[in-house]
Amino acid sequence: MCNYSNDNSACIDISGQLFFLTDSRYSIEATEQAVADKIVISKNIPKTINNILKKSKITRIKFDPYELSLGVYETIVKNSNTQFVSKPYMFKLRRAIKQPHEIDLLKTAINIGRKRFIDIKKLLSHSNMTEQKFNYKTIEILTGKGEQQLSFSPITAFDKNSAKPHAIPSLDKLRTDSLVLVDGGVKYRHYCSDRTETYIDHKKPLQQKIYDIVQKAQHTAIKSAKVGMKAKELDTIAREVIDTAGYGKYFSHSLGHGIGLDIHEYPIISSKSPDMLKEGMVFTIEPGIYLPDKFGVRIEDCVVMKNGKAEVL
Amino acid sequence: MCNYSNDNSACIDISGQLFFLTDSRYSIEATEQAVADKIVISKNIPKTINNILKKSKITRIKFDPYELSLGVYETIVKNSNTQFVSKPYMFKLRRAIKQPHEIDLLKTAINIGRKRFIDIKKLLSHSNMTEQKFNYKTIEILTGKGEQQLSFSPITAFDKNSAKPHAIPSLDKLRTDSLVLVDGGVKYRHYCSDRTETYIDHKKPLQQKIYDIVQKAQHTAIKSAKVGMKAKELDTIAREVIDTAGYGKYFSHSLGHGIGLDIHEYPIISSKSPDMLKEGMVFTIEPGIYLPDKFGVRIEDCVVMKNGKAEVL
Numbered sequence: 001m002c003n004y005s006n007d008n009s010a011c012i013d014i015s016g017q018l019f020f021l022t023d024s025r026y027s028i029e030a031t032e033q034a035v036a037d038k039i040v041i042s043k044n045i046p047k048t049i050n051n052i053l054k055k056s057k058i059t060r061i062k063f064d065p066y067e068l069s070l071g072v073y074e075t076i077v078k079n080s081n082t083q084f085v086s087k088p089y090m091f092k093l094r095r096a097i098k099q100p101h102e103i104d105l106l107k108t109a110i111n112i113g114r115k116r117f118i119d120i121k122k123l124l125s126h127s128n129m130t131e132q133k134f135n136y137k138t139i140e141i142l143t144g145k146g147e148q149q150l151s152f153s154p155i156t157a158f159d160k161n162s163a164k165p166h167a168i169p170s171l172d173k174l175r176t177d178s179l180v181l182v183d184g185g186v187k188y189r190h191y192c193s194d195r196t197e198t199y200i201d202h203k204k205p206l207q208q209k210i211y212d213i214v215q216k217a218q219h220t221a222i223k224s225a226k227v228g229m230k231a232k233e234l235d236t237i238a239r240e241v242i243d244t245a246g247y248g249k250y251f252s253h254s255l256g257h258g259i260g261l262d263i264h265e266y267p268i269i270s271s272k273s274p275d276m277l278k279e280g281m282v283f284t285i286e287p288g289i290y291l292p293d294k295f296g297v298r299i300e301d302c303v304v305m306k307n308g309k310a311e312v313l
Numbered sequence: 314m315c316n317y318s319n320d321n322s323a324c325i326d327i328s329g330q331l332f333f334l335t336d337s338r339y340s341i342e343a344t345e346q347a348v349a350d351k352i353v354i355s356k357n358i359p360k361t362i363n364n365i366l367k368k369s370k371i372t373r374i375k376f377d378p379y380e381l382s383l384g385v386y387e388t389i390v391k392n393s394n395t396q397f398v399s400k401p402y403m404f405k406l407r408r409a410i411k412q413p414h415e416i417d418l419l420k421t422a423i424n425i426g427r428k429r430f431i432d433i434k435k436l437l438s439h440s441n442m443t444e445q446k447f448n449y450k451t452i453e454i455l456t457g458k459g460e461q462q463l464s465f466s467p468i469t470a471f472d473k474n475s476a477k478p479h480a481i482p483s484l485d486k487l488r489t490d491s492l493v494l495v496d497g498g499v500k501y502r503h504y505c506s507d508r509t510e511t512y513i514d515h516k517k518p519l520q521q522k523i524y525d526i527v528q529k530a531q532h533t534a535i536k537s538a539k540v541g542m543k544a545k546e547l548d549t550i551a552r553e554v555i556d557t558a559g560y561g562k563y564f565s566h567s568l569g570h571g572i573g574l575d576i577h578e579y580p581i582i583s584s585k586s587p588d589m590l591k592e593g594m595v596f597t598i599e600p601g602i603y604l605p606d607k608f609g610v611r612i613e614d615c616v617v618m619k620n621g622k623a624e625v626l
Contacts, residue, residue, distance in 0.1 A: 006479070024565040025478040028605065043585060070386045071378035071401055088384055136459025146449025165338040166319065252337035272356060292341065 001091070004034040010045050011036070014056045021045045046075035053082045062087045089266065096258050096266035097280040103304055103313075105191040106260065106282055109151075110302050110313045113186050113193035116142050120182055124199055127176045131158055134180075135169040142184050151192035152263045154184030162198070162296040165253055165288060177201045179295045185263065192263045194284050196300035207297070210247070210289050214297045217241040217287040221255060222303060225285075225310035231273040238287045239271070247289045256284040259302055281305045282313070314404070317347040323358050324349070327369045334358045359388035366395045375400045402579065409571055409579035410593040416617055416626075418504040419573065419595055422464075423615050423626045426499050426506035429455050433495055437512055440489045444471055447493075448482040455497050464505035465576045467497030475511070475609040478566055478601060490514045492608045498576065505576045507597050509613035520610070523560070523602050527610045530554035530600040534568060535616060538598075538623035544586040551600045552584070560602045569597040572615060594618045595626070 001011045002020045006029070009022040020036035027041050042048035053061065053076070060083045068076070077084055098106065119141045123134055135156040142150060157167035158174055162181040174180070183196040198214075200207040221238040235255040242251045254270030259282055267275035269283055281304070288298030303310040314324045315333045319342070322335040333349035340354050355361035366374065366389070373396045381389070390397055411419065432454045436447055448469040455463060470480035471487055475494040487493070492513050498506040511527075513520040534551040548568040555564045567583030572595055580588035582596055599613030616623040 027565070028477045029479070029481065043583075065384035065387065066382045068383050069379045070381050070383050070399075073383045074378065086383075133459055136456065139459075140453075143449065146445050146452075164341045166342070168342065252340070270356075 002034045046072045092266045109188035109191045109193040129174045130171045131169040148186040151185035157181045163290045196298045198297045213245045227308045231267045231269045231275040250289045258283045315347045359385045405579045422501035422504045422506040442487045443484045444482040461499040464498035470494045476603045509611045511610045526558040540621045542590045544580045544582045544588040563602045571596045
């Protein structure tokens, strides 16, 4: 709402007047960057919100119960005459559909990310490199040695560690025939990219087989996505490809997630998602198969819903 | 409580039986690393907790209202016969006092961090380096090119940007006479270090004057800290040094914070802190003076309360 954030801030909209609240450490930055009618510096943000609401005398205010801790909520509502109307995920729902200029920024971020993977792949020639070192090198490449920020701490896993969808880098070493999974992204003007590539040994039949199934699941999902379809239907379409091949129980996470200023936004592309696919949504499609103690394969791209269907960004 | 965490997890203790809940992405890792009697994999953790509590038939459970969103809380308590007893900050309070083995781990982290600052200081000879590049190089040095994890994204600010206590790296360039503020830390076996050094031009009288005041405030606080003293008294002692010198209004943040597995733990060393200094607490002492549009100086060390007084780690 205010085009700026930090680790201790809040935003409230009172009859169209936008308040951005933060503490004194961020006063200069907030004044320069936050788009708001009033910047409020506070040592106790919940209490200050309580005061602002009391002074404003407004009768109703909407809020997202998942964005406030119970303790903060209790401070804000204390002795208040304002009615608090719970609107689960109101901000996330609003942000699920991207404006054209946001799609352009996401496209730029995603293109930078994709190009950086070309250099990451070259790390495969460094056998004996540890997962931790590989991870560090991946960060170096993704950020362009500091030009870009990361959109999240990248996942880099070799062989059996890749069977953990969110593996932590270990001291295991890269072998010349290692399978390597890399999941990483960068930010461009605060917008995130997200991409996963898995590098397999094409001479190993099981790896090739699993890779082909995951790729087919991803392609099928991309081709099938339509505006007006339920997100959970799309998850089912990809899952059926993997089920049919006999690996259903090894696709242990959801198909994808919205992406934008945050790495995880709406819509949720899962078997339990209540979301509908709409024009302008941007999300990942990332099926995977994880064989415990053997290896995992995940392939991930970002798509935008455009002219009724999914276009790979 | 479970010696392990990730971005979607919960821990509950039912009559001494420890449950660790997470989603399927983390099942292998949680099984390997979490110290718990039962690992529960769930697609909807709050709902699963609600079910576990119903089945357990326990009558009362304590929780921290600042660690649960209102929405999650409402799901957990729905149709429950269990009484939920709000204990604000119960986990943070428990973790404020460190065990001897934790102090050893913190000491190691802090020593690694301190040594890395020797190399960071050498970057000062690279005039024309941008703040962003300096930040990247700082990360490279702090992490030992990936050997250590960062305890937070380091702050590196030149000249007028250093007047923002939490500045974001810009494209401004380092000059041979720049003032440079660096605030950074590393993790050692999950324990965090935190350190700030400010490099001034000793030929500039105002910089030298401000530096001397901040250093005096820090030394006075370190010498004055006693077990049994209120944390807010310690904040006052440092603040008075700066006040007396006429710069009180430019010391815009609190004096320090506890440090451990998280970069910000209890106690809080601020003018409003309810905390008392106790044996075994580890916290930062980091006074600063920030002159808008000119420069800022902050000096930070970590101390442990030992034998009744503060010892610099």
